[in-house]
Amino acid sequence: MKLSRQLHVTTAISAIDFLASAVPELSKGRLKDAMSKGAVQLLGKPVKRLRRSQQMLKPGDSLALHYDADILQRQSAPAVLLFDEKAYSIWFKPAGMLSQGNEWGDHLSLLRFAEQHFTPLRQVFLLHRLDREASGLVMLAHTKQAAAALSKLIATQQITKTYQIRVKGQLSSELLQQGSICIPLDNKPSESRFTVQAYDANSDSSVVAVQLITGRKHQIRRHFAAVDHPVLGDPQYGKNNKHAAGLALQAIGLRFNCPLRRRLQTFELPAALLLEQF
Known part of the structure; x- marks a missing residue:
């Protein structure tokens, strides 16, 4: 089930009782689950997620409920x-x-x-x-x-943000010489600098290290798809680039002069967390 509702409170009432009466399609159990997972918002300045089922609402309050059973049931590995x-x-x-x-x-x-x-x-x-x-x-x-x-x-x-990707195919000598992709994205200048680390003829794929000079949405994925070397496992960009292990893109390094500690900070992804394809 998926639904979106904007609801207006006319009398003092607890959040769960109000939602149960305003959205009878959902049980109190499902509504409490949606609240705990951030799917109910108390509209105002600023907008806040309403998580406490027994919080009292007052006349004039407005709520937004965005309920998607599929999203609320999803799980992932922990951070x-x-x-x-x-x-x-x-x-x-x-x-x-x-x-x-x-x-x-x-x-x-x-x-x-x-x-x-x-x-x-x-x-x-x-x-x-x-x-x-x-x-x-x-x-x-x-x-x-x-x-x-x-x-x-x-x-x-x-x-400096360093990423590692595995892309379809072997990059041309011309592209390697350029060492960057500067195709505008969303009508804005965009640049991705890269170096090829390895090419595997058996899978016809290349491992590439990338540094983002700009930060457009899906920049790495869009840039490499645009030069016919889509990231393996990318569900949105490129063709014939399926990969059983999922998207072959990882952020593996951060490097900067810390303004708080006043020293160079370098953080690298531990080898144990690298994707198998890397």
Whole structure:
């Protein structure tokens, strides 16, 4: 079942009793599950996820319910805290986990996973994203000061993010000589720099290390599909690039001069978490 409703409260009532009367298609058990997984929002400035079933609502309140039974039943491997720098932390996000939630919930998101891990000791701020199908390193901040400082580094391209991908085919000598793909995306300049690490003739595929100079949506996947070397296992871009192990794209490195610790920081994905194809 999938439904979306915007609901308006006219009398003082508990959240679960209001939802049960306003959405009779769903049992109280399903509504409580949807609330706990972030699928109910209390509209206002700011919009907040409403998780407590017994929270009292008042006349004039408005709720948004976005219920998708398929999404709420999904599961993924847990995220892993790799490096804890107190003001910020580096996590391993597994494939199948969102970086942050959306209107349909946040139970399968790194942000929510980290919030539950640190609550009530630290705040959690997402600094950058990684595609749901991809896996690898994601950095979170835990103070507003750290979030502002690190976000500035990202905005000014002072954090080197290294990715590893396996793509279909063998890259041409011309493409290798260029060492970058500069095809505009979404009418904006975009650049992906790369080096080929290996070519496997048996599978006719290449392992490529990539550094993003810009950060457009699905940039690596779109760039390599555009030059006829789609990432293996990509369900959205490219043709004849199926791969049983899923999307062959991992964020494997972060490197930057830390404005908080005033030193060069280098974080690498442990070998035990590398995809088998790498």
